[in-house]
Amino acid sequence: MQYVSTRGDAPPIGFIDAVLAGLAPDGGLYVPQTWPVLTREEIAGFAGKPYAEVAADILGRFAGDAFSREDLLDMTSEAYASFTHAAVTPLRQLDSGLWLLELFHGPTLAFKDVAMQLLSRLYERALAAKKRTLTIVCATSGDTGGAAVEALRGRANLRLVVLFPHGRISEVQRRFMTTAADANVRCLAIDGTFDDCQSIVKAMFQAQGFRQAVDLSGVNSINWARIAAQVVYYFTAGVALGAPHRPVSFTVPTGNFGDAFAGYVARQMGLPIETIVVATNSNDILARAIEDGRYARGPVCATQSPAMDIQIASNFERLYFEVVQRDGLETSRAMRAFAETGSIDLPPRALAQIREVFAGAGVNEADTARAIVSTLNETGELVDPHTAVALAAVYRKGLGKGGAPMIVLSTAHAAKFPEAVSAAAGVEPRLPRSAQGLAGKPERIDRLPADAEAVQAYIRDFAQG
Secondary structure, three states: OEEEEOOOOOOOEEHHHHHHHOEOOOOOEEEEOOOOOOOHHHHHOOOOOOHHHHHHHHHHHHHOOOOOHHHHHHHHHHHHOOOOOOOOOOEEEEEOOEEEEEOOOOOOOEOHHHHHHHHHHHHHHHHHHHOOOEEEEEEOOOHHHHHHHHHHOOOOOEEEEEEEEOOOOOHHHHHHHHOOOOOOEEEEEEEOOHHHHHHHHHHHHHOOOHHHHHOEEEOOOOOHHHHHHHHHHHHHHHHHOOOOOOOEEEEEEOOOOHHHHHHHHHHHOOOOEEEEEEEEOOOOHHHHHHHHOEEEOOOOOOOOOHHHOOOOOOOHHHHHHHHOOOOHHHHHHHHHHHHHHOEEEOOHHHHHHHHHHEEEEEOOHHHHHHHHHHHHHHHOOOOOHHHHHHHHHHHHHOOOOOOOOEEEEEOEOHHHOHHHHHHHHOOOOOOOHHHOOHHHOOOOOEEEEOOHHHHHHHHHHHHHO
16 A cells, blocks of 8 residues: 655655655645545444454555554554443434444543554554654644643653644643653643644644654644544444445534544445535634635634634645545645635535535534533533534534434543533533543643744754753
């Protein structure tokens, strides 16, 4: 299995090199040269299998001969042993055609654990074989950072620097990052937005000589292994509700589009997905792009669902590449134009292809709060604000009322956002036992301006030290 850049100006590379590189040298994102396709019999065969076995199978389709089946199963079994539910990503029924896919049973109570726990094992084995030490840089709007710290802390051959927007994430999200005492982890509070953090990280990969000097890689969803790991729960959820014998649909609360793109990948691989609803909060660049064909960033608004406070959705580039018939030159042109002007118009044929799969729904703050309350009153389930954004989209569009089962991705535990949930529902979410000690631990935080050169100097000192 070979990987190519969405911008068409980097040579194809293998799975391990794609994982270790993160971003392609031409600034593009890696995708498989061809999509692996499963037969209906292979998909049906996932029914009743342990999650780790399905994960090893799906990952093996992307890894090729980079790892043996036994190695992959060892890694997936170890990665998901720390999850608190035997099913890893269980389904919970809310209504006759409406289901929650609970993705928050990992060590940091968010869906990012599903990919990050596996990615850390991939890194460890690949680096040991190559005798390399990587510097991992991660921009986070809240959950990716905590999952990365938990997965990579104390691991040999890895240094981790997490950038997060100062004052724009919840206290529980922050403490999952900043209470780690391991010497290989640093946390940087950046005076800016998540988009500033993400832009700084991308600039590092483009800075002359910097990438090589610190042996840089990234664990944001620019890293293909993150997407591959997230594809798995689309298959397990779909099969549990009747696929491939009947279609299923998904609603995904998203800011950076990685989780939604994983659903697109599952569809490309043969899972019969009827619709993927892209649910955004007030930072609705993705919903607007799907609805009116103009991908245009606006100011970042602080909301009660902070992990989605994003106006530059990195993984949209992967979808654009697909719907312009994998034209790297066109993708490069469009992404440069977006970086320079802040907007692009989607080609009509590309937009039509997007709408064959995706629907967009922007959800305001009042509807998010109402979804928390109504879901609690009608089902007894207390959901976090990000899940509430997705449910608000479902309620508005009248989905899950016949036709394909609607599966809503529940991306975080309500206890990660106690202030927002309590304000909306008047109920204080109970913090799971695994996180109850966070409040008493000291934090380690360094603070820097939203300046790429200042952050690069900090990381260079850390790597050389």
